Amino acid sequence: MFGKVIRLASALAFSLLLVILPCSSAFRSQLQAEGLPQGQPAGNTATTAAVTPPLARPPVADTSLQKRNEILERETAVSLKEKELKSLSESLSARIQQLQQARKEIEASLDQKKKDEAEKYKKMLKVYKSLRPEAAAALMDKLDESMALEMLTQMDTKTAVKLIPLMNQDRVLKWTRLSLKDN
Numbered sequence: 001m002f003g004k005v006i007r008l009a010s011a012l013a014f015s016l017l018l019v020i021l022p023c024s025s026a027f028r029s030q031l032q033a034e035g036l037p038q039g040q041p042a043g044n045t046a047t048t049a050a051v052t053p054p055l056a057r058p059p060v061a062d063t064s065l066q067k068r069n070e071i072l073e074r075e076t077a078v079s080l081k082e083k084e085l086k087s088l089s090e091s092l093s094a095r096i097q098q099l100q101q102a103r104k105e106i107e108a109s110l111d112q113k114k115k116d117e118a119e120k121y122k123k124m125l126k127v128y129k130s131l132r133p134e135a136a137a138a139l140m141d142k143l144d145e146s147m148a149l150e151m152l153t154q155m156d157t158k159t160a161v162k163l164i165p166l167m168n169q170d171r172v173l174k175w176t177r178l179s180l181k182d183n
Helices: 002-020 025-034 059-130 133-142 145-154 157-166 169-182
Strands: none
């Protein structure tokens, strides 16, 4: 673009020189053949009267204006996209905060549930510990296997020792294997 402006300025300066300075018709013919602008009509070589060629709007200005408009349109579009992205980012941040809050509430609820279950287990273990060993073993044999094994794991050693000889031996062996694998 800068090169086009320089060429246009030099052509304009050259035209002005031709208008100001008289020149021969041979020189004018040569200029016309080369496509350079002429300052005077072809037959008028002796006069110094200035006849300026009509200045047409250069195509450079049109393309420059067109490019400027395109740039402005792009800047506007980019600005709109930036606003849209900012809005989306803010809504996403708000949603993330909501989800984090919900996660904290769920974790607190799960922790409370675990504490409640642990408390229930402790109460149940106290009940089984207070029973006679024969009655406690008979009840544990009727429980679901995983629950009975978990209760044996949670019991203190003294109570477990009293119950093991009275319980179903297959369950006791399974509990022993599981206990040894965990260690």
